[in-house]
Each structure stands twice: as C-alpha cells, then as structure tokens.
Amino acid sequence: MFDRCKTPLAAAAAALALAAPGISHADAAKDLGVAGRALTFLENGPTGKATLGVVFDSSKPASVAEKNAIMAAIGGGYAAGALTLVGKPIDAGDIGGVSGVQALFVTGGVNYAAVGAAAKGKKIIAIGSDMACVRSGACAMGVETEPKVNITVNRATAAAVGASFKAAFRMMITEI
Amino acid sequence: MKKNFLLASVAAGLSLAAALPAAAQSIDYGSLQELFNEPVTTSATGSPQRSTEVPVDMTIISQADIHRSGAKDLPTILARVAGVDVLNFAAGQSDVGIRGYNQARSPRLLVLVNGRQVYLDHFGYTDWSALPVQLSEIRQIEVVRGPNSAIFGFNAVSGVVNIITFNPKFDNVSRVEVYGGTGQSNGASLVETFHVGSKVSVRVSGGADQQDEWRNTSTTVTKANIFNPSAVHANLDAIVQLTPKAELRLEGSWSNLESTQVISTFAYAAHRVKTWSEKATLTADTDYGSIQGQVYQNQLDALTPGRRYLNTITVTSLQDLFKIGANNTIRVGLEHRDNQLDTASYVGGVVRYTVWAPSAMWNWAVNDKLALTAAVRYDQLKLERNGTFPAGFPLIQKNNSLWDRDIKETSVNLGAVYKLTPADSLRGTYARGVQAPTLLELGGLVIPPATPAPTGVLITGNPFLNPAIVTNYELAYDHDFAPLKIKASLKAFAQRTQDVKGQFSTAAIDIPATATTWTTFSYKNVSDSKMWGLEASASGKYDNGVHWSADTTYTDVKNEPFTTEAVLILRKVAFAQTTPKYRSNLAMGWANDKWAVDGFLHSVTKFDSYNGNLLEPVKGYTSLGGRIAYQAPYGIELALSGQNLLDARQSQAKGPSGLMAERRVLFTVGKSW
Numbered sequence: 001m002f003d004r005c006k007t008p009l010a011a012a013a014a015a016l017a018l019a020a021p022g023i024s025h026a027d028a029a030k031d032l033g034v035a036g037r038a039l040t041f042l043e044n045g046p047t048g049k050a051t052l053g054v055v056f057d058s059s060k061p062a063s064v065a066e067k068n069a070i071m072a073a074i075g076g077g078y079a080a081g082a083l084t085l086v087g088k089p090i091d092a093g094d095i096g097g098v099s100g101v102q103a104l105f106v107t108g109g110v111n112y113a114a115v116g117a118a119a120k121g122k123k124i125i126a127i128g129s130d131m132a133c134v135r136s137g138a139c140a141m142g143v144e145t146e147p148k149v150n151i152t153v154n155r156a157t158a159a160a161v162g163a164s165f166k167a168a169f170r171m172m173i174t175e176i
Numbered sequence: 177m178k179k180n181f182l183l184a185s186v187a188a189g190l191s192l193a194a195a196l197p198a199a200a201q202s203i204d205y206g207s208l209q210e211l212f213n214e215p216v217t218t219s220a221t222g223s224p225q226r227s228t229e230v231p232v233d234m235t236i237i238s239q240a241d242i243h244r245s246g247a248k249d250l251p252t253i254l255a256r257v258a259g260v261d262v263l264n265f266a267a268g269q270s271d272v273g274i275r276g277y278n279q280a281r282s283p284r285l286l287v288l289v290n291g292r293q294v295y296l297d298h299f300g301y302t303d304w305s306a307l308p309v310q311l312s313e314i315r316q317i318e319v320v321r322g323p324n325s326a327i328f329g330f331n332a333v334s335g336v337v338n339i340i341t342f343n344p345k346f347d348n349v350s351r352v353e354v355y356g357g358t359g360q361s362n363g364a365s366l367v368e369t370f371h372v373g374s375k376v377s378v379r380v381s382g383g384a385d386q387q388d389e390w391r392n393t394s395t396t397v398t399k400a401n402i403f404n405p406s407a408v409h410a411n412l413d414a415i416v417q418l419t420p421k422a423e424l425r426l427e428g429s430w431s432n433l434e435s436t437q438v439i440s441t442f443a444y445a446a447h448r449v450k451t452w453s454e455k456a457t458l459t460a461d462t463d464y465g466s467i468q469g470q471v472y473q474n475q476l477d478a479l480t481p482g483r484r485y486l487n488t489i490t491v492t493s494l495q496d497l498f499k500i501g502a503n504n505t506i507r508v509g510l511e512h513r514d515n516q517l518d519t520a521s522y523v524g525g526v527v528r529y530t531v532w533a534p535s536a537m538w539n540w541a542v543n544d545k546l547a548l549t550a551a552v553r554y555d556q557l558k559l560e561r562n563g564t565f566p567a568g569f570p571l572i573q574k575n576n577s578l579w580d581r582d583i584k585e586t587s588v589n590l591g592a593v594y595k596l597t598p599a600d601s602l603r604g605t606y607a608r609g610v611q612a613p614t615l616l617e618l619g620g621l622v623i624p625p626a627t628p629a630p631t632g633v634l635i636t637g638n639p640f641l642n643p644a645i646v647t648n649y650e651l652a653y654d655h656d657f658a659p660l661k662i663k664a665s666l667k668a669f670a671q672r673t674q675d676v677k678g679q680f681s682t683a684a685i686d687i688p689a690t691a692t693t694w695t696t697f698s699y700k701n702v703s704d705s706k707m708w709g710l711e712a713s714a715s716g717k718y719d720n721g722v723h724w725s726a727d728t729t730y731t732d733v734k735n736e737p738f739t740t741e742a743v744l745i746l747r748k749v750a751f752a753q754t755t756p757k758y759r760s761n762l763a764m765g766w767a768n769d770k771w772a773v774d775g776f777l778h779s780v781t782k783f784d785s786y787n788g789n790l791l792e793p794v795k796g797y798t799s800l801g802g803r804i805a806y807q808a809p810y811g812i813e814l815a816l817s818g819q820n821l822l823d824a825r826q827s828q829a830k831g832p833s834g835l836m837a838e839r840r841v842l843f844t845v846g847k848s849w
Contacts (some may be wrong), residue, residue, distance in 0.1 A: 041211075148228075151211075171223040171225075174541075
C-alpha cells in the first residue's frame with residue numbers, strides 16, 4: 001500500500017515546491033518588528049505609545065538608507081504587541097542632546113562609541129542590527145532576522161542603562 | 177472532600193506566596209512566538225525554548241493546525257504527526273503510540289494538559305474522549321518522540337503528548353461551535369475568557385458530542401457491547417495575579433462519557449468513564465529563580481461490565497528554574513505521587529503506591545553553535561495493599577505483605593544540539609525511560625469467578641511485576657532550504673525495551689488451581705524487544721497561502737521472548753507482528769482571507785492485530801481527510817469537513833473481528849468574538 005502511494009506523494013511534494021514563490025529578504029521592517037516586540041519584554045518597560053529614536057550618520061548613505069527604511073516602516077505608528085512605536089530621526093552628531101525617546105535604534109555605520117556613551121548617560125536602551133554595536137558595548141541589544149530571528153543582549157550595557165528583561169525572554173536569547 | 181482539597185491548595189499557595197519576594201510571570205507563548213517567528217515550548221527543559229532548538233524530538237501542532245484539520249477528536253489530529261501510530265478501534269476509542277508498540281489500552285504514552293497528567297493511571301492508558309479540553313481552547317500540542325521520563329516524568333517511555341491550552345491572562349479566546357453530520361454525529365462547544373478586575377483572568381469551557389457507533393460488520397462483537405459514544409466535558413482555568421511577579425493558577429475539570437471500547441485483551445466492551453480533577457499552581461520569579469509549586473488530584477470512576485475502578489492520584493511537586501551566568505539553565509525538582517485503586521467494592525482491597533522523585537536538568541549553551549542538556553530523575557516507588565482477598569485467591573499471593581515492595585529506578589535524558597550552519601543542525605539524544613507497572617498490573621485487577629474454588633478461574637495482578645526499561649538513541653539532521661521556504665529533516669533511531677510486560681491470557685496458567693484456590697491468570701514480564709527506524713519529513717509554507725508537509729517513518733521491531741514467540745501472542749505483546757513497517761502522511765492546504773482548503777492523506781502498511789488468542793492480519797490502508805471553510809461576516813465561519821473519505825468502511829485497528837472506521841462528513845458553524 002505504501003509503495004503504491006510513495007510516487008504520487010513525492011510528485012505532489014515536488015510540484016508544490018516548484019510552485020513556491022521567490023526568496024524573502026531581510027529588511028528594515030523585520031528588524032523593527034523584532035526590536036519593538038523585544039521592548040515589550042522589558043521589566044517596567046514602555047507601554048502604549050513610545051518614541052523610538054532612529055540614529056543615523058548623514059555622511060553615510062547606507063546609514064541614511066537604513067534610517068529611511070526604518071522610518072518608512074514605522075509610518076504613523078508601528079504596532080508591536082501592546083506597544084505602538086513612533087519614530088524620531090536623530091543625527092548621530094546630535095545624540096548628546098537627545099530627549100523624548102524611550103529607546104534608540106542605531107543604524108549601521110554610525111559612531112557606536114559616541115552613541116553608546118550618550119545612551120548610558122541618559123539611561124536609554126540602544127538597539128542595533130549590527131552585532132558589532134552590541135559587542136562593543138554601545139548597544140544593549142542586537143537583533144537579527146535572517147535566516148532566523150536572533151537577539152543578543154550585552155548584559156553589562158543593559159545593566160548600565162537600567163534595562164532588565166523578563167526571565168522568559170532572557171532564557172531565549174543570547175547573552176554576552 | 178474535593179472542596180477541602182481545593183481550599184487547602186489555595187491556602188498553601190497563598191501562604192507560600194507570602195514568604196516569597198515578589199517576582200513571577202507565566203509564559204506568554206503568543207508574544208514569544210510572534211517575536212521569534214516560530215512555536216515556543218517550555219516542556220523540554222522547563223525553560224522557554226524555540227521549537228527548533230529543543231534537545232528532544234518534538235513536533236508542535238498549532239491551534240491553526242488543529243482548527244484547519246477538520247477533526248473533532250485528538251487521535252485524528254495526532255495520526256497526522258510523523259511517527260505516530262493510531263489504532264482506531266471504535267468511533268469513540270483510539271489508542272495512540274509513537275514509533276510502534278501500540279496496543280489496546282496503550283500504556284506507554286505520557287499525556288498532559290497544562291502539565292497535569294490526563295492518562296488514566298490505574299491502567300496507564302489514555303481515554304482520549306475523556307480529556308476535558310475543547311479543541312478550540314488548545315494553543316498547541318507538543319508531540320515528543322522517544323522516552324523522556326527524566327524530563328517529562330512518569331510513564332513517558334514511547335513519547336509525550338503535551339497539550340497546552342490558551343492562558344486566560346494573555347489570550348482572549350471566545351468561541352462557540354456547533355456541528356452535525358453523517359452517522360448521527362453532532363456536538364457543540366463553548367470557550368469563553370473573561371477578566372475580573374485587573375488581577376483575575378478566567379477561561380471556562382464546555383462541550384458535548386455524540387455519534388452512532390460504526391456499523392457492526394464483525395461476527396465476534398456482540399450487540400450488547402455496541403454503545404453509541406457520547407461525552408460531556410467542562411473545564412475551568414483561573415489565574416490570580418498575587419503580586420506583579422507572583423501568580424496562582426487554579427484549574428478544575430470534569431468529564432463523563434459512554435462508549436464501545438476495546439480493552440487490553442483486544443475484546444470489545446461497553447464502557448463508562450467519569451473523571452474530575454483539581455489543580456493549583458503557584459509560580460513566583462524570585463532572586464533564587466522561577467519557583468513553582470503545584471498540587472493536583474485526578475479522580476476516576478470507570479465501569480466496564482462487572483468491574484468498577486475507583487482511582488485517585490494526587491501529585492505534589494516543587495521546582496526551581498534558574499540561570500547561572502549567561503549560558504547555564506538549571507532546573508531542580510521534587511515530585512510526590514500518591515496513587516490508589518480501590519477495589520473494595522467487589523474484592524475488599526486497596527492497592528496503593530507512593531512515589532518520591534527528585535529530578536534535575538542542566539542546559540548548557542556551550543557556544544553559539546552547541547547546546548547540551550542532561551536530565552536525571554530518580555523514582556522510588558513504595559507499593560502496599562490493604563484489605564481482604566476473595567476466598568479462592570491463590571495462597572502464594574494471599575498476603576498483603578507481599579505488596580510491601582520498593583521499585584527504585586533512574587531515568588536519564590541526554591541531548592546535544594549542534595548548529596552546523598545557520599541552516600543546518602544536528603541533534604543527538606540518549607534516553608533511559610522507566611515504564612512502571614500500573615496499579616492494575618500490580619494487583620488492582622481482581623476478577624474472581626462466581627463459582628467457589630477450585631471451579632472457575634481468577635484474573636489478577638502481580639505484585640512482583642518489574643518495570644519495563646526503554647533505552648533510546650537518536651540522531652537527527654535538520655536543514656532549512658530558506659530560498660525555497662522548505663524545511664527538511666532526517667532521523668535515525670534505535671530502541672531497546674527490557675522486561676516487556678505481558679497481559680494475562682486464559683491460555684497461559686500462571687498459578688495452577690489447588691483444592692481450595694482457583695486457577696489464576698496474571699501479568700508477567702515476558703520478553704525484551706528491539707526496534708530501529710528511520711524518519712524523513714519536509715514541509716513548506718509560502719506567502720501565497722499555500723502550505724504542504726510530507727513524512728514517512730519506518731520501524732523494524734524484533735521480539736526477544738524469554739520463552740517462545742507463542743507466549744508473546746497469547747500475552748498480546750508480539751510487537752514485531754503488530755507494528756506496521758511504515759506510517760506516512762501528506763498534507764496540503766491553501767488559505768486566503770475568506771477561504772481555507774486542506775487535505776490530509778494518511779497511509780499505514782499492513783500489520784497484525786489479535787482475535788482472541790490468535791493474530792489476525794490488518795491490511796495496509798490509506799485514508800483521506802479534508803476541510804473547506806468560508807469566513808462569513810460577523811466572525812462566523814462555515815466549514816465542511818470529512819474523515820475516511822476514500823472508503824465507506826475501512827479496517828484501521830483490527831481485522832475481520834473488529835469494527836471498521838466509517839466515512840463521516842460534518843458541517844460546522846463557528847463564531848469567535
């Protein structure tokens with residue numbers, strides 16, 4: 001009985017595989033979605049409407065492009081679980097005077113050290129999609145979405161900005 | 177009595193809460209699943225993990241899978257999981273096994289609902305119709321293949337089915353469903369979640385269903401044993417937020433069913449089961465970790481003609497889950513079980529055991545690529561019997577002190593998960609599982625004849641029966657063909673069972689008659705057994721709403737009888753003959769905002785079953801299930817579904833001596849709000 005079914009089963013599976021659409025690429029919206037949802041696992045974290053500062057380097061086209069993509073994804077408000085994020089672009093040169101934001105999203109290529117120092121000084125959690133930002137201690141959290149979601153938290157940096165994550169979340173991420 | 181038990185549980189929970197620093201949260205599966213874009217489980221190690229990273233062989237069936245299955249019962253859904261064997265004996269009874277060794281009243285599977293065992297402990301089997309859970313309130317079903325008693329607990333030798341319901345604290349689920357169809361099938365269910373103030377969240381559910389038994393085409397099943405299956409269930413789940421990080425969860429359930437069932441001798445019998453349970457769980461996140469204290473009690477009143485089983489089991493456990501540094505998760509626990517079967521109503525005795533079981537688990541994320549898990553559990557079972565014996569009971573067992581016996585066994589689970597690349601992973605596991613004898617096997621079963629000794633025969637348990645030990649090795653390779661959105665998996669496994677427990681047989685005398693005692697039939701360890709196998713599976717899911725999955729599992733079982741093969745047939749444990757070589761599935765589906773269409777092919781190769789003391793062949797079969805659903809306005813859903821669509825009647829568990837599964841078509845109206 002099984003032998004009789006094996007060929008049609010395999011053929012059907014192959015046909016479906018060939019009918020599948022193309023490849024899906026990582027994009028800023030995915031990074032934003034993961035970052036936003038991760039913020040909901042902060043102890044005493046923001047609820048309702050929260051402002052995400054998007055830090056970019058205006059001299060670097062890639063950083064500007066990432067900022068633009070993030071801001072476009074946020075639009076008038078990005079819902080991540082119980083949190084609604086609104087965006088605020090922040091030039092890296094102005095990071096020392098940042099205010100009115102509950103978290104920072106650090107685009108690739110900015111001066112991480114300067115951003116990290118400002119974030120620690122103002123006790124704001126900084127999130128980046130570049131793991132170098134996390135490893136350097138500037139970002140408290142790094143998010144990757146391809147090939148699968150991965151979240152890395154720098155424990156020392158998180159402690160420095162007063163960020164404490166819920167126990168369940170901590171057990172599912174990489175801590176350094 | 178039950179009320180006092182519940183009140184005591186609440187009081188104990190509250191007093192414990194007062195002694196703890198504030199700090200505990202239950203797991204918000206939905207949020208974690210959305211964040212990591214894959215199902216999340218806490219079952220394998222106690223801590224939340226992604227389904228792709230657990231150190232066990234696990235498949236997670238989501239609520240969406242359940243909803244789109246078109247099935248109204250759990251065995252139909254489970255049959256579509258790779259490696260799962262389902263014997264559909266009657267319209268209201270199926271037995272579920274994993275990778276072979278399935279049998280009537282299958283005692284090798286641990287089935288849990290929110291951590292509470294729901295298999296019937298007196299016999300070790302699961303009456304799936306008695307589970308007090310509505311399909312629409314299940315968040316996910318975790319199916320774990322292989323022995324996992326060190327991680328999951330008692331009885332988890334062939335695998336675990338862990339049913340996780342929606343959590344009223346996080347999940348607002350309100351749904352009503354009504355269905356009807358061929359075979360006089362009809363049923364209704366209601367699930368409602370609500371909140372009382374800001375600190376109390378409640379989910380209540382209930383349901384009832386009935387259908388005609390499959391037409392009796394057998395020459396051996398008497399009319400008196402045909403009973404149209406019907407069941408009624410109710411469930412309560414309440415969470416009280418004691419402090420911002422400490423919560424108390426109270427659960428209660430009740431079920432009542434009647435049906436035709438196949439008992440362990442593979443004979444049909446009318447059957448009635450009532451169950452009820454109470455459970456209290458206190459969870460607190462503290463400076464010393466996430467501490468959980470739990471107590472629950474299951475009560476059973478089961479009636480098979482001439483025999484009534486009153487079983488009460490109380491399980492109390494305490495565990496602490498904590499993380500050391502960034503990479504080490506530890507769980508330590510202690511469980512106490514008090515299990516008793518009252519046979520006093522007809523033979524004057526109570527058989528009881530208590531178990532103390534300390535356990536520990538260590539999960540070590542060695543680096544980004546390698547994670548190791550080790551778990552160990554030690555069970556110390558203390559058996560006892562009180563009461564009298566029937567007059568003709570064999571003298572060599574007619575002494576309660578023979579039950580004063582300890583069974584001490586250690587369960588072990590070791591697992592390693594290695595990520596070769598972001599798209600490739602290897603998983604290796606070793607397990608030593610312990611299948612303790614059931615209360616019936618240990619003497620709870622006493623069926624005396626109506627005649628004085630030496631005329632007539634006695635069927636009874638055996639207090640000297642040893643546990644079966646199941647050792648399993650498995651190697652699995654997973655690959656994510658991300659560009660094609662296809663995931664594939666290959667597995668190889670080998671298993672050995674020592675001291676297989678054989679049934680009593682009226683053709684195998686265990687204690688001969690004397691002038692004053694009956695001829696006695698009992699349970700006995702009769703063989704070892706070996707099994708090896710391979711499993712291949714793949715699945716794809718696309719943005720255009722199409723999904724598919726396919727799997728096949730091959731198993732080769734060998735009997736190693738202590739005496740002869742013939743004994744294994746008489747004692748209903750000739751697993752080499754009764755395990756099919758292949759079980760395979762193909763599922764395809766498509767959905768958009770309005771429509772959903774799904775089809776499920778399930779194929780099983782030939783195997784043997786039992787007709788009395790003889791084997792009888794069961795032909796291989798392929799069955800088709802499907803569902804077409806339309807989402808109407810106002811949250812109303814209309815669905816047409818069917819099972820066994822290829823044949824009007826089909827043998828799926830027994831040969832000519834059994835009932836044949838019937839084609840059934842159902843129309844369902846559901847509404848969520």
